[in-house]
Amino acid sequence: MYIKHEMLIRCLFSVLEIVKMFKTIVIISLALMAAAAYTEHESYNNRHLSSHHRNAHRELHVHLHVHQEEDHHHSSDHEQCHEAAAEHFAHCEVRPNSLLSDFVHQIHGSIKMSQKGHGPLTMKIGLSGFNVNAESNHDKHGFHIHEFGDLSNGCDSVGEMYHVRDSGYHSHSGDLGDLFHDEYGYVNDTRSFDWISMDHHDGILGRSLVIYQGNHSSHTGALACCIIGRCHGH
Known part of the structure; x- marks a missing residue:
């Protein structure tokens, strides 16, 4: 009778160990999934921001280029008018x-x-x-x-x-x-x-x-x- 109780207790401990291991595996899996999701989110944000910065830089470059050309033409026209007058x-x-x-x-x-x-x-x-x-x-x-x-x-x-x-x-x-x-x-x-x-x-x-x-x-x-x-x- 004593032997049966001891075997039952050992089985219970084995079940508890298995449950702990399973919980640990589940927690680790959830953590890995969360980390992967965070990494993917950050990568998307970086790509989006990089594209936004490139577009902003391109727009700024075009704006400055056009502005400089307009200033050049305006200055040239002003010099010609001044010279003519x-x-x-x-x-x-x-x-x-x-x-x-x-x-x-x-x-x-x-x-x-x-x-x-x-x-x-x-x-x-x-x-x-x-x-x-x-x-x-x-x-x-x-x-x-x-x-x-x-x-x-x-x-x-x-x-x-x-x-x-x-x-x-x-x-x-x-x-x-x-x-x-x-x-x-x-x-x-x-x-x-x-x-x-x-x-x-x-x-x-x-x-x-x-x-x-x-x-x-x-x-x-x-x-x-x-x-x-x-x-x-x-």
């Missing part, structure tokens, strides 16, 4: 050619220039000192732009006649025609030239203006000259 001024103080020995003509005066944007260049010419008795054809004097603003050797160190590469139908772009003085030896004239400019790389600033004996196509010596310089206004 800007007015530039220059001045040339005329003096007799220091190499002349007889000083028959004592030409003095000023030539004032202005140009708005890319429009025509205007010259206001005010000169005196032409000797009206010095020659039979005294009222015509060639008027040229020359390439250098160098008067170290009078009007003979100014180089060749100025030439603009894109001067259209003006094959001799530095030839500005003739000056005509009145019976008292004065020149007061205003002229416009659409093929010369003062505000680009091959403009007339720093070059020279020369007034010749005789007309612009058959002139001889230089009577007077000056250097073209920028100024604030007139």
